[in-house]
Amino acid sequence: MEATKDPYKREYRDITIRTTDGSTLKGKVNIGIKQRVSDLFTKTENPFIVLFDVEYKDITGKVLFVNKSNIVWVEPKD
Secondary structure, X not given: OOOOOOOXXXXXXXXXXXXOOOOEEEEEXXXXXXXXXXXXXXXXXXXXEEEEEEEEOOEEEEEEEEEHHHXXXXXXXX
């Protein structure tokens, strides 16, 4: 049996997001074939960012879909 190739590239980056309500979310995003984290916000039509392994208050390890219009700033971790 032939192994199937995964058609998606996974390239994860740790980021911190501040939302319009003042919440701070820490987690990871998959930039895939993009060059930078900022490309997720400027070079895609999708209104949502998928954030996983999220740390927020007493929540850890969850997946969140964050609307880009509710984001004030994003800080990628080096």
